[in-house]
Amino acid sequence: MADPTPQERRILEELRDNPFLSQMDLAKRLRISRSTVASHVRSLQTKGHIEGRAYVLVTPQDAVLCVGGINTDITFRLATSFIAGTSNIGSATDSPGGVARNVAEAIASTGTNVILVGPIGDDNRGRDVIRATSAAGVDCTAVTTHAGAPTGTYTAVIDPTGGLVVGLSDMRILDSITWESLRVGSHLVRQASWMFIDANLPQQVAEAAIGAAGPAGVPIAADAVSIQKASRFAGLRFDLVFCNVDEAAVLLGRKKISTDNAARALVELGHGAAVVTHGPEGASWANTQGSGHCPAINTVHGDVTGAGDALIAGTLVGLNRGENLGGAVTLGTKLASLALGRAGASSAALQARTPAHSDTSSKKENP
DSSP: OOOOOHHHHHHHHHHHHOTTOOHHHHHHHHTSOHHHHHHHHHHHHHHTSEETTTTEEOOOTTEEEEESOOEEEEEEEESSOOOTTSOOOEEEEEEEEOHHHHHHHHHHTTTOOEEEEOEEESSHHHHHHHHHHHHTTOBOTTOEEETTSOOEEEEEEEOTTSOEEEEEEEOGGGTTOOHHHHTOOHHHHHTEEEEEEETTSOHHHHHHHHHHHHHHTOOEEEEOOSHHHHGGGTTOOOSEEEEEHHHHHHHHTOSOOOTTTHHHHHHHHTOSEEEEEOGGGOEEEEETTEEEEEOOOOOOOOOSTTHHHHHHHHHHHHHHTTOOHHHHHHHHHHHHHHHHTTOOOOGGGGSSOOOGGGOOSEEEEOO
């Protein structure tokens, strides 16, 4: 399916709200001529985004729906160890980022259908990010453009060992959004196999996502993102929650929690399942059937940027394929290993469904 142009994307946004709009209605809303609308509609029909009249929006079946941050990642790699209070030498690069976007792209790399939902600014950064993400196989037709704020940025300062020195986030564009402004149509939710959200979203938007997923029978997974942002999800309950051990403590309302008990404690709190990452020590998981630990896979050491998002993506792909939680987390660690090795996520890595006996996690799971 070919990507829509920016003008065609605006038409899709209007039709998501009301598929019965006439071409004259669209022309008035977008302040363009009716003939121009007609040309764009024909193009969208040719590209396969809409069909018929009223316009039926075409979306993949059984897709993972990713809702949340879409931004530009700026990565500054230090040439030497960080020295506070002075200028540090290094090199800077920028690339498409955002938790929901990163997870969506990693999911797409495995050949799994995925739809991205979230806001971008009306700027070149946002357009460049969507162009690159669409080229990676993600359905970006549900992304919305908001003129009130710039596309988000996340700046990561990485030391020579690949460790994160500091992360700086400018996600103002998400502060004032609502579930309605994201235009997540019920048709998108109904066709999803999983919904994934990240804690870059305001709490009320997360609550609305839960409210939309529940009646549709769609399980919802969430990532706590950071210690600061995890508090937004502290009072909510998900079918699956991803976090590190410090974020787990925030979700649990505690000062600290042991790495061995964090995932089980989150399930006891009311989450359907939990995956708690421990950096190079791998990840612990738990659900109502049991718990276990999946060690990290040895790899050429890169930087940590994107590894956690890749683990989430691989886990959701595994669950989408019918794996149990332990097997799905194993797939997640494989994709995270590729991210750490800077090899990129490849469909070959997860092409074959992992059989039960190849689950490398240690587990205590009841049948």
